[in-house]
Amino acid sequence: MKSPDIMSKKRNERWAWLWLSYSGFLFINPILEPSRFQWLGTLTVFAIFIGIFKVYISDRTENRPIRYWLIAAIFLLGLATFPWNAGGSTFFVYAAAFLPFVIESAAKILSLFVVESLFIVAEGFLFNTRGHLLYIGWPNVFVAIFLLILIGAGNIFFAEQKRADCKLRLAQEENVALAAVAERERIARDLHDVLGHTLSVIVLKAELAGRIIERDPQRAAQEIADVERTARTALSEVREAIGGYRSQGLTAEMEQARKTLQSADVALSCESPIPQLKAAEETVLCLAVREAVTNIVRHAQATHCRMAFTTSDDGFYTLLITDDGGRANLQEGNGLRGMRERVQSLGGRLSITADPGVTLRIELPPSTTPRPVEGPLVTL
Incomplete structure (x- = not known):
C-alpha cells in the first residue's frame, strides 16, 4: 500500500501537467502561417520541452542544481524559438513562473527577471530586420517581457504562500509530536504517583495484618x-491517570493522607484553611500531597507530619509539608522529579530541605493562585 506522501506527490505531478496549456501559444504561428519548417520546428521544440518539463515536475525538491539547469534550458529553448516563432515567448514565461519555486530570495528572482528581459531585448535588436526568416517585432518583445514580469511576480506570492503552508504544516506536526511526548511523560509521572501510593498502602496494611493476625x-x-x-x-486510579488525572479535591486528598499516615502510626496536623484553587493547581497540590505522604510512609520513620498553607513575603502561595523523620540522605527520584516538573509548569517553585526531618516547600505564583478563602480551620 502506497504511503500518503507518495500518493500526494503523484497527485501533485498530475495537476502540474495542466501547466502545459500555456504551450498552446507555440502553435499559433504554424496554424496562421502553415509551412513545413514551422510545423517541424514547432513539434521538435515542443517535444524537447515536454522532456524537460517531465524531469522538472518529477523533482519536487527546492534548491536542487538540476532544477536551475532545467529552467535555464527552458529559457534557452525560448531564445532559440522566438526569432522564427513568436509563440516561443511562452518559454520565457515558463522560466519566470518556475523561478520563484526554486529560489527563495525575491531580490534574486527579480534580478533574474531583469537579466532575462535584457536577453530578450538583445535578441530583439539582433533579429529586427523585417522580411528575414528570423525576425522579431518589437511588439512581441514588449509582450514577452510584460508576461514574464507579470506571471513571474505573481508566482513569487504563490511560492511564498506555499513555503509558509509547508512551514506551518511542519510546525503542526512537530507540535503533535511534542504533545505526544509530553503526554507520555505526564502518564509516566501520574502512574508513578498513583501506583506508588496505592501499592505502598497495600504493602503497609498487609504487613500490619501479618503482625497482628494472632493478637487481634x-x-x-x-x-x-x-x-x-x-x-x-x-x-480505576490507573484509568484516571491515563485519561487525564482529575483529583477528588484537596480536602478529600488530605483526608486520604490522614488515613494513610494513621495506618503507619504517623499523626497528621493541618491547622490552616484549605484554599479554593483552579483545577490545574489543585491537581498539582493533590499529587504533591500524595507523593509526600508516600515518601513519609516508605522512608521517613516519622511519628508526626505537619501541613500548612501560607503566603510568602513575595506573594507566592505556599504549601509546607514537614515530618519529624530521621532521613540523613535525601535523593530526588522519579516522584519528586515529577512533582518539581508539575510545579514549574505553573510557574511555581519547589524546594526540599532535611534537618533532620524533611520539609517540602511548594510555592505557586499569585498570578495563577487565589488567596485562601475565609472559612473554618481544618484540624486533622
Missing part, C-alpha cells in the same frame, strides 16, 4: 479487607 484477628481481617478494597480501586 478482628483488626487483621479489617486490614485485609482494606487491602482488597485498595487493590480494587487501583485499576
Whole structure:
C-alpha cells in the first residue's frame, strides 16, 4: 500500500501537467502561417520541452542544481524559438513562473527577471530586420517581457504562500509530536504517583495484618479487607491517570493522607484553611500531597507530619509539608522529579530541605493562585 506522501506527490505531478496549456501559444504561428519548417520546428521544440518539463515536475525538491539547469534550458529553448516563432515567448514565461519555486530570495528572482528581459531585448535588436526568416517585432518583445514580469511576480506570492503552508504544516506536526511526548511523560509521572501510593498502602496494611493476625484477628481481617478494597480501586486510579488525572479535591486528598499516615502510626496536623484553587493547581497540590505522604510512609520513620498553607513575603502561595523523620540522605527520584516538573509548569517553585526531618516547600505564583478563602480551620 502506497504511503500518503507518495500518493500526494503523484497527485501533485498530475495537476502540474495542466501547466502545459500555456504551450498552446507555440502553435499559433504554424496554424496562421502553415509551412513545413514551422510545423517541424514547432513539434521538435515542443517535444524537447515536454522532456524537460517531465524531469522538472518529477523533482519536487527546492534548491536542487538540476532544477536551475532545467529552467535555464527552458529559457534557452525560448531564445532559440522566438526569432522564427513568436509563440516561443511562452518559454520565457515558463522560466519566470518556475523561478520563484526554486529560489527563495525575491531580490534574486527579480534580478533574474531583469537579466532575462535584457536577453530578450538583445535578441530583439539582433533579429529586427523585417522580411528575414528570423525576425522579431518589437511588439512581441514588449509582450514577452510584460508576461514574464507579470506571471513571474505573481508566482513569487504563490511560492511564498506555499513555503509558509509547508512551514506551518511542519510546525503542526512537530507540535503533535511534542504533545505526544509530553503526554507520555505526564502518564509516566501520574502512574508513578498513583501506583506508588496505592501499592505502598497495600504493602503497609498487609504487613500490619501479618503482625497482628494472632493478637487481634478482628483488626487483621479489617486490614485485609482494606487491602482488597485498595487493590480494587487501583485499576480505576490507573484509568484516571491515563485519561487525564482529575483529583477528588484537596480536602478529600488530605483526608486520604490522614488515613494513610494513621495506618503507619504517623499523626497528621493541618491547622490552616484549605484554599479554593483552579483545577490545574489543585491537581498539582493533590499529587504533591500524595507523593509526600508516600515518601513519609516508605522512608521517613516519622511519628508526626505537619501541613500548612501560607503566603510568602513575595506573594507566592505556599504549601509546607514537614515530618519529624530521621532521613540523613535525601535523593530526588522519579516522584519528586515529577512533582518539581508539575510545579514549574505553573510557574511555581519547589524546594526540599532535611534537618533532620524533611520539609517540602511548594510555592505557586499569585498570578495563577487565589488567596485562601475565609472559612473554618481544618484540624486533622
